[in-house]
Amino acid sequence: MKFIAYTLIAVVLLLGYVIYQLNFSETNGNLGFDAYPQPTGVVLPNPTDGAATSSTSGTLANDTYYFKITSVDYAGGQTNPSSEFTCVVAGSNNSCTVTLTPTTGAASTRLWVSTVSGTYTGYLTATSSVNVATTSSLTTATMSQVNTAYYFNSLLEVDNTWLKSYATADTAVKVGAGIVHSVTFSPSDAAATAGTIAILDSTSSGNGTTTIYYLTAAYHEPQTVILDQVFTNGIYVDFTTTNDVNVSVSYK
Numbered sequence: 001m002k003f004i005a006y007t008l009i010a011v012v013l014l015l016g017y018v019i020y021q022l023n024f025s026e027t028n029g030n031l032g033f034d035a036y037p038q039p040t041g042v043v044l045p046n047p048t049d050g051a052a053t054s055s056t057s058g059t060l061a062n063d064t065y066y067f068k069i070t071s072v073d074y075a076g077g078q079t080n081p082s083s084e085f086t087c088v089v090a091g092s093n094n095s096c097t098v099t100l101t102p103t104t105g106a107a108s109t110r111l112w113v114s115t116v117s118g119t120y121t122g123y124l125t126a127t128s129s130v131n132v133a134t135t136s137s138l139t140t141a142t143m144s145q146v147n148t149a150y151y152f153n154s155l156l157e158v159d160n161t162w163l164k165s166y167a168t169a170d171t172a173v174k175v176g177a178g179i180v181h182s183v184t185f186s187p188s189d190a191a192a193t194a195g196t197i198a199i200l201d202s203t204s205s206g207n208g209t210t211t212i213y214y215l216t217a218a219y220h221e222p223q224t225v226i227l228d229q230v231f232t233n234g235i236y237v238d239f240t241t242t243n244d245v246n247v248s249v250s251y252k
Contacts, residue, residue: 042230044149046080047071047109050100052087058095058133064088065096065132066114070123071106071149078110078144079103084117087132095133102128104177104230105151112143151179151228165237165249173235173249175203180229184248185213186222195241199227199249203234215241 047069065088068081087096102109111126113135122138124130162181165173168188183199192215202208210229237247 042151043147044071044073044079044103044106047082047103048101049083050085050098052085052096052098054087054089054093055095055097056093060089060094062090063115066117068112069100070110071103072108073149077148079149080147081143095131097131099129105179113138162250162252167237167247170205170239171237172203175234178231178235179252180227180231180235181250182224182226184224186246187220188244188246192244193241197247198238200236200238201231201233202236205238208233
């Protein structure tokens with residue numbers, strides 16, 4: 001009898017766990033599965049401040065227009081806003097041209113527009129430059145005051161826009177800020193020459209080391225390292241070994 005009782009308790013506990021795991025998520029509408037890849041735990045930085053100047057070709061009423069910028073991650077999380085900046089519309093100048101710098105690693109950028117300082121209820125999806133000609137097309141939403149935006153481990157699953165660079169010798173993969181998703185090292189000889197391959201946050205050899213891969217003078221299988229690392233200055237593959245190893249960099 002005790003065995004049967006213990007068995008029934010175990011079955012009830014197991015069913016409870018299964019039901020818990022299959023709970024419906026109001027966030028993504030899936031049973032037991034996330035609609036997005038998991039974040040790395042690295043919070044997206046708040047966007048840098050933008051700038052606005054008045055211009056023609058719009059229908060804005062004469063007024064002072066206030067702007068803030070937020071960045072959005074691939075799961076809809078949003079950063080804190082940038083500092084507020086303004087544009088005065090008067091006379092024949094009836095629009096505002098806004099310039100901004102999108103945050104590296106963000107899925108999109110929101111430009112919040114208002115005629116009341118500190119009060120924002122609508123935004124435009126923006127690129128590095130946007131002409132605000134009307135407020136009728138704003139998307140109604142609430143601006144985040146707490147940073148809930150993260151870098152994600154598997155952006156490839158979401159937007160399929162990773163670029164590839166193949167190197168067998170020192171190579172400047174990219175100039176400027178970017179993200180290295182993965183690096184694959186594969187041999188081109190039966191035994192690689194001992195040495196190192198460094199992935200540098202730089203545009204030239206010798207500076208900004210982020211990841212170093214050490215090679216022994218022996219055969220090795222191809223290996224892929226997932227970095228999901230933000231690079232500020234550039235992406236540079238720096239070889240101290242000879243042409244016995246190929247490197248494939250997945251980046252954006």
